[in-house]
Amino acid sequence: MLLCGRLGFCPAPSTCLSSTFIARVLIHKRHRSFYSPGRQFRAAPSPTASPAHPKPRTALPSSRLTGSPRITDQTRLSREIANMTMSASETGTAGNGVAANTVTDVGIVETPKVSDPWTVDKALDTIATGKPVEGSASPVPYFHILERLKTTKREGWKRFGIDRGESISDHMYRMSLMTMLCPPKLAERLDMWKCMKMCLIHDMAELLVGDITPVDGVAKPEKSRREAETMDYITKRLLGNVNDGDVGKGIREVWQEYEDSKTLESHFVHDVDKMELLLQMVEYEKRGQGKMDLGEFAYVKTKIVLPEVQSWAEEVIQEREAFWQGHSHVRGDVGVNGGVPAEKKKLPDGYYWLSQP
Template structure:
């Protein structure tokens, strides 16, 4: 069964695809703020966030420990999209990135023979790192994709230059920054695979939340992200999850909703 090809709006006025926050912005200059930009009242900057953190992370040291402390924010910051649907005790940003990294390791030989899977695993672990300070922005926050990209790039510059720039000659920070930018640019085969993994991880979590709520919450609008999956192998995982979803809802005598543009696999 195929449904129309229009992108569905979410309950908050954005689209399900936007809610994944895979922005695809190829704007390496987005983080280059002028002094005038920083002076503008209300403009988001790393400094505006750091000013509220006590104690502040020690900068320009030869130790990675301040960076270790920053990572704690990824463990405690919830993925905002689920929160807006009333999911209690939802996953953190770290939870999401951890499972993504494991999923990259499950790549079959048809994929792993063509890609650097270790690089994919590392990319998955850093792709949302900027959210430690930026937070998990959703469409309801009214932040444009360009501004979201600017905030995240500025944060990664802070992490990799001021927190890690003097540790081990700056090599570790440089590698993290390059991995993050590669994911954002979405050009290399590895980055495209990790984007697919990002989507199938979301679909996995969607089905699991529906199961945990005994299908009292229908998160079907997020199913639209599957239409953006490029890898045949990852698409097969997505189809498997959707077949699980159909059987799950059938157990409760209900029909789940699906996003527009979906080709629904048979149960």
């Protein structure tokens, strides 16, 4: 952070973090730092040189001191800056006068809220960075819109208070790495390169459509229409003139193969999709130290088709059972008998796995 060179010369002293910071340092109680215009912060005289007897500090608990570095003036300075940034965010302004949410939430993208009927162009109109250039021979506009996969969160976890969980690209990236560990006998029957591409492509439409879940009230056919329209936009309007449009056509074909779910590769990737969700479910539960029960998501285990992936899923479920041992919890992997309400079970039965064999 750059500080103002001198006090009183800030163009926006009421909102400038630099001016606020300097003012706080000047009035900081006891022997803290003082500001010299145009120079660095200098240490104030030592307590022994002061005629007054400073109030002794309260000692930190030994548990906080053990193995911890001494709190230095630089550490205090960093904490002050951090506190100021948080304070500015709470009041709605940042150091540059820009609305706080553009600073604190710049790395999070919300799904575009548009009026019915949903169209790609309506969704594009909501993008803060502007519409990508269409018809270009350069792939750069496509590269830019892919960023939305990194910043759009997976929605299912939000119902459980996980607002800043995994992004869409987080999910797809781990899936692609998981395919590399496909059991050899199954891998011999698969086009592994296609499987990895399918993992990285299968949720690409969500960069505009968002991660629509069964509780969102969007029918499966409507969800499919939005996603197909988005993939046409990406592969034709953005990539149609890039490398003669061949890459765009290839992406569209792989995405459609996944949606149709008729090939062994698509079955495998569908299973890996569910397997990745199971992993994330257990990881969130463990990180939450058992304070949240995500067991209803375990129902996806019952929809895994290939024995090789079923084996992986069973291992994760056993890991989860060991974690919850002795405590009541939902077991979605056994359906309504495990505590999943019947009405919730019906939603995924007719939604996510409509095309699954």
